[in-house]
Amino acid sequence: MNLSDSQTGGQAPRRVSAMEAVLTHLRGAIERGAYAIGDKLPSEAELCRTLGVSRPVLREALRALQTMGLTVSKTGKGTFVVASSVEDPTFGDYTAGHLMEVRRHIEIPVAGYAAARRTPEDLDRLTHLLERMEQETDTTSWVALDTLFHLSVAQAAQNPVFRRVIEEIRDALARQSAFLNELGGRREQSDREHRALLDALVAGSEQDAVRAMSHHLDRVETTLTDIVRSPHSPTTADA
16 A cells, blocks of 8 residues: 555545655544554554655654544554544643633733734734745744744733743644644645734734634634544645
C-alpha cells in the first residue's frame, strides 16, 4: 500500500500532505477496531514499508494520533492504542476544550483593550509580523509567528496580566496552530482573520476588534470540531 496514491471518489480532488494521508489511514484502522485498545501498532520500519512513506512523515502522523488521544508512545516499547475515538485533542498540558474556553474569555476582551490602547510601536510590530506570516511558506516558521502575533496583541492591551496568561499557554497555542494547519489547512484563512483584526486595531475600533477575534476563534473551534468528528478522506497526498 502506498498512501501517496490515495484517492476518494465523489469529491473534487484535494491535495493533502503525506502525513495527513498516513494519519487518516491509521486513525481509520483504530476507529474500525483493526487496532483495539491495548494493541501495539506495528514498528516504524514496518509501517514505513507498508505505507510507502518516510520515517519523518510517519513520526508526524504518530504524534498527531497522540495529540488526538488515540495512542500513547512508550520509549523503547512502541506506540499503543488507548482510545477508539477522538474526544478532545491535547496540546501540551491542556485539552483543546480547556484551551478554547480560556481563549474566549481572555483573547476576545484583550482585542478590545488593544484597539483602545495600542501604540504606534504596537501597530508597527503587528503589521510587520502579519506581513511575514502572509509571505511565509514554512509551517513551523508560520506557527512561531502566529503565536508571537497573539502575544503581541496581548501586549498591545497594556495589561501585563493578559500577556502573562498568553505566555502561559504559548506552547499549547503553537501546538494547536500546527495541528490545525497540518490537518485543517488553516494558514491562509487565519492570515485573513488576522488581517481583519489588525485593521480593527489600526482603526482603533474596539467593537470591530472584538468581532474579529470572536470570528477567528469561532473558525478555530469549527476546524477543531471538523477534525475530531470527520476524519479526512485524502485524495492526493504530497510525497
